[in-house]
Amino acid sequence: MTDTRTTGDPTEAPQVDMDTLMAFVFRAVEEAGATLNAGLVVMGDKLGWYRDLAQHGPSTPAEMAARTGTAEPYAREWLNAQAAGAYVTYDPASGRYTLPPEQAVALTVEDSPAFLPGLFQIALGTVHDTDHILDAARAGTGVGWHEHGVDVHVGCERFFRPSYHANLVGSWLPALDGTVDRLTQGAVVADVGCGHGSSTILMAQAFPGSTFVGYDYHEGSIATARERAEAAGVGDRVRFDVASAQDFAGTGFDLVTMFDCLHDMGDPVGAARHVRGALADDGTWMIVEPMAGDRVEDNLNPVGRAYYGFSTLLCTPTSLAQDVGLALGTQAGPARIRDVVTAGGLSRFREVARTPFNLVYEARP
Template identity: 60%
Template structure:
């Protein structure tokens, strides 16, 4: 086995790696500051406000100037803000404001940093899982994860679900407009369910998730959105959710988290009405590891290590598909569950959207 004593070092490669590591250190540390800026409303206060001094931003947000000044400098060093040395002012460019201060933007980012924060807090639990092999259920994670996941995924769903993904399914859009029964499985805080209920008032929606706290949140969110009368939320798993004759069943970014996705597939098939469709939204991934060795794959493999794989291992079967399972592996799972048709219906840089039919 090669050791440091016998393996010559390429100084150029070492320096390149060290530069990369320093970039990663800064990114990891700055992730906490994004969360601080989000929770204190600092980005929102800067959006559209033009150049601001630390004193002005502190006054606008009810915070202390010295802390704000250091936060501003870190953001400027990270390229999140611009700094004018002549006036000693800081500006949030419109592009950054679109991603950091606008909750309904399709590029909204703070939810992702909430997820990162939760992953950091959960590191001791995951380290133990590495040693013991035990799973870590979704419900066992830091609560920041649940809200962060909803805030991170909702903008992408809002941008694509109604305009692109549903129209790509076989005849489903017209059925939704006329009125059908829809089951949204693994609904979490209910963002996807609520978006569909708003867009298709003639249809009836049922949201299912095994996590009681998420179901409680979803019920409140649906009521606040004015669609509580068209959505029924229940605590149930993907293999036990009740009801039959659904014309559409949806799984948003959750099939790979399940311990027994084949069993879930079989249950979906048994719950569909004749001619119904199962829409499966999954993280974008190629079929081979080498296809996913890129920035998006880096994010998804990291999340999968901390969240998705442990979740599956905590359940029966524990197939542990992982967030980068890829289309071929997902096809195997779906067809093993009894479906005869499986096709890629749509895609974005972050998602693959599949349709399965009997």
Template identity: 50%
Template sequence: MTLDENRLNELLGRFVTDFGGSYQALSAVLGDRLGLYRALQMTMPATPEEVAAEARAAERYVREWLAGQAAGGYVTYDPASGRYSLTEEQAFLLADTGGLQAAAAFHIPVAVAKNIERITEAVRTGGGFPWHDHDPELFEGVERFFRPGYAMNLVSSWIPALDGVEAKLRAGARVADVGCGHGSSTLLLADAFPASEVIGFDYHPASIDLARKRAVEAGISDRVSFEVASAADFPGTDYDLVAIFDALHDMPDPLGAAKHIREVLEEDGTLLLVEPMAGDRVEDNLNPVGRLYYGASTVICVAHSMSAEPRTALGAQAGEATLTELLHDAGFGSVRRAAETPFNIVLEARI
């Protein structure tokens, strides 16, 4: 065997980056749980002692944590003073309560790892691993990963991009948010369009319970409600808008769900389908976003879809062509890309 040393070194470089990234996931979860990013923001430029005191954590651990974060480029270190700080961009990404809070996303792989033996067996046998069997930390991580994107885009960009939908919502429409999880998207719609009736549906009772509490905390429980129901048989008819946010590809029977939505929509109603950004071919997705979604899809999305019949397993990188074909098969006559972000593709489907 003759090895190309340059290629080997390049591959080893990627390995070291990824191996370090696995520990970054754990480190970020520590930082998020203990409030270390926020503590640094409140005290910077700060010594490890100052950050530890603000966060009420042990200094020796915080010292190691800060050095690792600086090595990864997540915080900034000044060798002259021995102090740490956050740039505006680092703060917005990690510390600001109104920012992206991206460290929360690392809860997802950490949560998945708690069930890696069962997931491994599912991959070996072709079985499934359902969403509700994951550690609850996964549900928190998924919500906190997607919520900033919804907050930045749903009301300001995605709804206005749909044909006539914003006017209906302002006048008073009937809306279903299917697969709503903890209800972030549902609450955003209800808050922005108080004249409309918004109902969130999810098959997972624990998520619905939390969504109801969030509605009370937000003071809008009078115009938003949550019910336990699956995408294929959620109750009600004559919806002006049905929305699915980053959930259709996870479903064991996405076609059945789309057919049911087609049946319960008003004749001039709209399906808003938000899915992970993806091209239609594997080679279109060989990039950092595709890598992220393929990795998550293997252990979360495909695994859940394989847990019940018909086990469609679209996967998180299904792509616009596959999604459009499915919606046409479900009876939708018009499907178009209404908007997009680096992380999401937004489709509008009408009867």
């Protein structure tokens, strides 16, 4: 092993430990493979390869390709890459590839909180737009949510919806003081930053006596949300309007919700003030944000790493593209969210629930 000590001269280059260097190189090679695998997971999801393996069990590339109407050379190389990454297993004796049951849940069951293709889809779409982020970083400007491609918008909804499906009605809303009773009796709810409307529709299905309005500044997302509400049979009690968090219409809301969007806003304090004015005097603001600690060192883990990546390439540019451009970042943490809420004029703030990926807060006037 090379001696890494120096003479103390600040101009002297540090000695390099070759074992440490090569360990980092091989780690980087692994991560380059992981980067490529984002595209491969999206490919397997969109072409139906994971679902085919889950349904039919051990298969050769030719069998899988024939069943899915795809080309065998692509299927073969994809399967080999998936086997090298331990997403599937390979049996040399039979030449067949198997999707283990645990991977099948994570890669094919869309209602499972462990469902992963949406995460890979938004990651791939985010990386695809890196050139725009480079230009924005040089200029100190932003890149709006509406400027990203469809994989970002669809992937975001597919990533977060399983967690909402698993937690929103069963644990998050019951954690809010008295909110479920009000929703059962008949409440008026604003879901701000609703995107494709998954959270809004889930609440409307669970509480047919309440009425809901979903707001988002992105017209394309609102159009999708309206279609989803009609398909879900809740169009009679759900409305979706194009509006920002600073100017959405209405007052006297019993509940205002924001799901994984407050940190994306250019003026979150302004949004908090607007929510305060829109809430009934005894209303509740539920804020769902990415899992984060208050200190950088709290977030130096796999989840924090992914969120810091999204923060750099997606969430911070989105905030900087708006007025004020506070750029809280995806890993804002509870203390900064509390500061935003109290600066907006709400006096009560507490954490009420958490998952590996989210923190849930309750704020009241």
